[in-house]
Amino acid sequence: MNPQRQPGKQPTWPAVAASVIAVFGVLLAGCSKSDDKPASQVVAKVNKQEITIHQVNFLLEQQRGLRPDQADAARKQALERLIDQELAIQKLGEIKLDRDPRVMQQLEAARREVLSRAYYERVGEGASKPSDAQVFKYFNDNPALFAERRVYRLQEWLIEATPAQLDAVREKAQSGKALNELTDYLRANSFKFDFNQAVRPAEQLPLDSLASFAKMKDGETLVINKPNGLLVIAVVNSRLEPVELARxxxxxxxxxxxxxxxxxxxxxxxxxxxxxxxxxxxxxxxxxxxxxxxxxxxxxxxxxxxxxxxxxx
Known part of the structure; x- marks a missing residue:
């Protein structure tokens, strides 16, 4: 998005603390003493600490959609990342940053997240593959996603507004002139807002709003309430691109x-x-x-x- 009036945000904790979490996540994922593994697993040594192929592979597993021709470059990048992290870990120990209370809290939060996620994943293994009948029903029940799927060119305004201002902004957005006048109106009245233009297929839109988008004509707007204001979405134009069941x-x-x-x-x-x-x-x-x-x-x-x-x- 290209913010028109977006106040700057200052970090609440030095960037080094965020790095510590990533560093310790890798440390907890795979670091161990060299005596516990054969030398063939070691791909690099950073001072006295070894980095293994298992750590490299773990990072690669997090990169979804990696093509085979990208694997070699990604493997090298993963190793360099692990080396940088290991250097940070070793330096962190020297300056005792690992004992900082805020760092320790973040590490404990990360540990709880990993453990609870592992439990949820185990519970979720009880799910069974959907039947052909269930797939066919979902396909027929959602024509806006498939048989009548459209690709939309959109303009979006995320607007901060007080409750007293909402009606005026909503009326302006629904006046039919949003494409030409809404941005000027917001600027003239000192509203804080983000403006964005995007091309989105139906599957990238919120499911609960998809039926409304399917009924919209070019130039019409959709106004959605947000905690601190409104989200206004205007359909500039759209085109039909259906998807068949087999695909x-x-x-x-x-x-x-x-x-x-x-x-x-x-x-x-x-x-x-x-x-x-x-x-x-x-x-x-x-x-x-x-x-x-x-x-x-x-x-x-x-x-x-x-x-x-x-x-x-």
Missing amino acids: AKPAIEQFLLNEQKRRIIADDIKALRAASTIRYVGSFANQAETAASQPSPVGAVQGAASGNSESPK
Whole structure:
């Protein structure tokens, strides 16, 4: 995005602390003493510490979509990254930065995230591959994604506004002149906003808004409420690019499998909560009444299922 009036944000913690988390993540993932592995696994030595091929491969596994012709270059880059991290780890120990309370808190948070994610992934293994009938039903139930799929050229305004300003901004955005006048209006009235232009196929749009986009004509706008204002999206134009079932089937299968995993994980968390004693104290005491009736936080299962949560392509 190209911000028109976006105030600068200052980092709340020195950049070195963020680097420490990445460094220790790699350290926890694979570093061990040289006596515990054969020399054939060692690909580099940094002072007295060895780096193994397993650490290199672990980094490569995080790079999805890596083509075979990119593998050699990516492997070399991964090794250089590990060498830089090892140098930082060794220096960090010398200056005792690993004992900094904030660094230790971040390391513990990272550890909890890794362990809980591993559990969720294990629970999600109970999901089964969707049937052909389920895939076919999803294909037919979502024509905007497949048979009537469109590619949209959009203009977007993410606008900060007070409750008292919302009606005026919404009226201006829906006046039919948003493409020409909305930016000028926002600037003239000192609104803070981000403006962006993009070309997006249907599968890259929010699922809950896709039906609205499918009905929109060129030049029409969609206004979505946000916590601090509004998101205004204008359809400049669109073109029809349908996708047949045979091409869409693998993506639909993966999407439905991921959704099944998320439901299994959410049900498991709900059962764990029901079987446990959870007591909220202090300023969170009133939260107990609402927590039981609400679904598990998105963060609890986000990323636990393989793939992503976007619409199938």
